[in-house]
Amino acid sequence: MLAHEFMRNALVAGTFVGLACGLVGYFVVLRAQVFAGDALSHVAFTGALAAAVLGVDILAGLFVATVLGGLLIGVLGDRARADDVVIGSLFAWTLGLGVLFLSLFTTRSSAGNGTAGVRVLFGSIFGLSGSDVRTSVALAVLASGLLLAIARPLLFASLDTAVASAQGVPVRALELGFLALVGLVAAEASQAVGALLLLGLLAAPAGAAHRLTASPYVGLVLSALLAVGSVWLGLSLSYLVPTLPPSSMIIASAVGCFTLALAATAPRGRAAGARRRS
């Protein structure tokens, strides 16, 4: 399996993408901003297609669109706590724009490019070149480093906003910065698993980690490990059975982890549910 260059590229890029998604995803779930991640994944789709229509580098389009999208969600939302109706309206429109760019792109370019939209939506991790891999490793390291640098104050601000701001933590700046960071990771991940599936890598490993442990640092590491593990498992499955697309298998593995974690912690969950009902 490691003899093929495309497979080595996919594994290296996938590992780092998984790492960044797992780390950032932990905070996305903690702050209940999965919906914002969902919206950013659609922004990524539109951004990539816009770049394709304008003829500029697709990766650049992805980054500009998702980072701006993250900031916009932060600014529009009520004190950046990401109001879901605002996000919903915004990304419904983003999708509409994406459809426009898709139709522009497919009518303008000659036949054979009809699958460009599909590639953007569902990724092409087996098609990454050596330089793609270097870019995505660098970006993943950058995103993970930034996140770890702000991890402590961000954790404080996420768990108790009022006390954190009273202590002089720049809550608002952290919230905006975090959403921009989610945008960065969204752009990074849509290369690997596609704009529509990156939500799975953000939400599922982190959701599993949250179920399994309440300790933030253990959870953060666990979330990253599960995300990287899902990428490896997904890639191996897809390599062994070539008809299975890699992005689907990666997400299926991640969601599998989450389901197992739910099942493992189910008795506690049911007891809590019963308490709430009584």
Place this chain on the structure above:
Amino acid sequence: MPTPEAAVFQGLSWNPLHDLHELFSYPFMVNALEAGTIVAVMAGVTGWFMVLRRQTFAGHTLSIIAFPGAAAAGLAGLPVALGYFSFCGLGALALAGVAGSQRSHSGESAAIGSLQALALALGFLFVSLYHGILIGLDSLLFGTFLGITRGQVAALLGVAAAAVTLIAVVARPLLFASLDADVARAGGVPVRLLGFGFLLVLGLSVAETSQITGALLVFALLVTPAATAHQLTSRPGLGIALSVAIALVVTWLGLALAFFSIYPVGFYVTSLAFALYVLVRLARAL
């Protein structure tokens, strides 16, 4: 009968009466307008409750689940509508289960997000297994507003009537349960049952709508007109009426604009709806 592709390039004559006559002279356009009207009414009503109940994310996930449903039905050689309805029904069940079992809001959002990603992954898997319909994928995701038949319009009307009637019957207790779940529960309202029933109706309308607008664009008609209506009034009856009215206007205008230009319907409908929402937000902020 001219094909949609041939017709959309004709352009405006800038004579309103002539243009309107032109618009209604094509059967496919009449079908699209009727289907759009039905969908807009249904989406306006269910969307208003969806926004009220803060279930935007769940609604979006349900609309995504329609995509693997259609792809699975295509793969198995079954009628596509069957795939839409069974997957959306299952999705509503799963979402209701998720909403009831999670301890915290963050756990719930992670579960919904995972469900949605799984649905998309499955959809893509089915499409890849079913070789060679990658072009069809675009229409599964983004719909074919201009290829609607009479039979589809009739089916749409049936489903919409059922969905709107169901909501009308439970409107009062549903409103109560949405606004204050604890008090409603104490007052003997079956809150959990209502929550599940609402998700089911939402799934039903999404399944029906996404056959026309595609899985990705249903959501625009569900959320944006309703969000605008919630900005304008907090009175339930008026709000629902406004939400329906906005959805109708946006759909009609979007279809007409798409008819006279080369750009897709989805772009016009979402842009008009969003522009209206932004205008209302700005007007309220001033």
